[in-house]
Amino acid sequence: MRSFPIPFNEPERLAAVQALSVSPDEEPILNEIVDMVRKELDVPTALVSIVDQDKQxxxxxxxxxxxxxSRDYSICSHAILRxxxxxxxxxxxxxRFRDHPVVVNPPxxxxxxxxxxxxxxxxxxxSLCALDYVPREQPSASSLATLIGLSHVVARALERPGRNATNTEARQENAGRVAKSEFISLIGHELRTPLTIALGSLKLLEGTDKASSANSLFTSALKATEHLQDLVERIIEFADASTGELRxxxxxxxxxxxxxxxxxLKLPGADGEAKSIRRSDQETSLKARVDSDQIRLALDALVINAVQHGGSEILVGIGRDGDGNIELNVSDDGEMNDNVDLSFLDEPFVVGGSLDNRSTEGGLGLGLPLTRKLVELHGGELQISSSPGRTSAVIRLPAWREELVGSGP
Structure with a gap:
């Protein structure tokens, strides 16, 4: 598993990085700033770190x-999320960091x-950062305020007019447009999906006279509608559509x-038939420090995908892998069609192609790009596999998220 989380708006963020017209050690003002940081925090090392796709x-x-x-050595990849x-x-x-590559290896x-x-x-x-190679006390509020203020100066220096300004501004403006478009496309899909489930459940309810079945379908419709309402509130509170950022x-x-x-839940499939979901594990309690709304949203997308495109038996479960990482599993007894190319899952931030061209058939619907982004934002990974008679999706979260429950940073 990678050592760093991936921001929700990573493609747009990387576009802004590529638009920067600055080379290492060539800006006198930046060199002066790192010298000020090193002296202010009394540390041996200070850096202006730019977090790129595979490196800092x-x-x-x-x-x-x-x-x-390498980006694997980048603690700054965590700092940019804050x-x-x-x-x-x-x-x-x-x-979170005791097994980090830059901690257990030189330096x-x-x-x-x-x-x-x-x-x-x-x-x-x-990130504008200060490093030391021995433990230190908490910096003073004044020192942290200075660090924040200087980070603002760094940002303005990176955008200083006159340094290929027209091209840089155009590329950053385009990055902002892409961010907003991608954000709206992904979130818009997740706004509509629970409502679709609610309406489908209610239509099924109209055609049945069995009380037990009616109660189950009505409950599913109510839960899906409540999920939609909660999602709207979460987006307003934690999202920034102008940058595509999600916290x-x-x-x-x-x-x-x-x-x-x-x-x-009992949900209607693409054919209108109701499908039930069963537990595949015996876990009674597994606590972790996560954004529970976003993890629920990610798991919802996998389950809905299985209901809409999978087989008749849908299982959901939780456990740990051999390294202690948390695993949330969704599987069904269906098979992906020949149009699905799992190799696309190995491409960073892309699942099966662009949003406009992606098909919703074959088990890879529009919800999966959002699931992948939410999982990677948690520092985890999404793995999808298919074998004869079984399709599985695994959300894998780093073990330290469970360990944080006891330490509570």
Whole structure:
């Protein structure tokens, strides 16, 4: 599993990174800023880190020999998801980072403080950070305020007029348009899907005179409608349509409750026949620190996909893999058709092609790109596999999300 989460608006964010016209160590003002950060926080290393697709590179550095590293070594990939500075007084004491490559391998970072670099477009391209190789005390409020203020100066310097300004502004404006379009397409689909389920359940309800069946279908319709209402509120609170950014509202929750609530549903398939969902596990409690609404949304999309395009037997379950990572499983006894190319799942941020051209047949509907983005935002991964008589989807979340329940950072 990768060592970093992927922002919900990663394609648009990367477009803004590519639009930057700055080279490492060539901006005097940035070099002055990292020197100020190093002195203010009394650390041996300070960096202006730009988080690119597969690497982080340093527009300015003080006390660090390399001009870039693999993104796997990037703590800044976590910092760009925050609105406030990310402060790690001792990386080995934090479940999220004690096994991080930059901690267990040279240079063995033990202290980190980084403020996100946010462009005027709202897109986050990197972090202004301070590093040390021994644990440190919490920085003062004044030092953190200085770090935040200097990160704003870095952002303005990166967008300074006169440095290929016309081309840069055009590319950033286009990135903003793409972000808004992609965001609306993905979220718009998820707004409509629960409503479709509700209407389908109610139509099934009209044609039955069996009380037990009617109660089950009515419950499904009510749950789907309530889900739509909750989703609208979550989007308003945690989303920014202008940048395509979605933030995590992380809290400790019991994931078995989410699985159990989904297993209670009875939903209509594409043929109008009602399908039931069953549990495939015996877990009684598995708590983790996640955004429970977004995990529920991601799991909903997989279940609805199975109901609409899968077989007659749908199973949902929860467990752990051999490395202790959390696994949420959805499977059915159907098979994907020949039009589905699973190799597309290996392409970053893409599932089966562009939104406009993607088919909803064969088990890969429009909901899966959103599921993948939500899972990757949690630092996890989505895996889909197909074999004769069985199609499976697994949401895999890093083990440290369960470990955070006890430490509560």
């Amino acid at each position: 590179w340093f527009a300015a550095r003080d006390g660090f020999p390399l001009c870039e590293t 609105s406030d500075p990310l402060v790690l007084c001792d990386t080995l004491a934090d479940p 063995h970072v033990r202290f980190y403080a980084g403020a996100p670099i946010v462009l005027s477009s709202g897109l986050r391209v990197g 995590l509202n992380e809290q400790v929750c019991d994931l078995t409750d989410i699985v159990a609530s989904i297993a209670e």
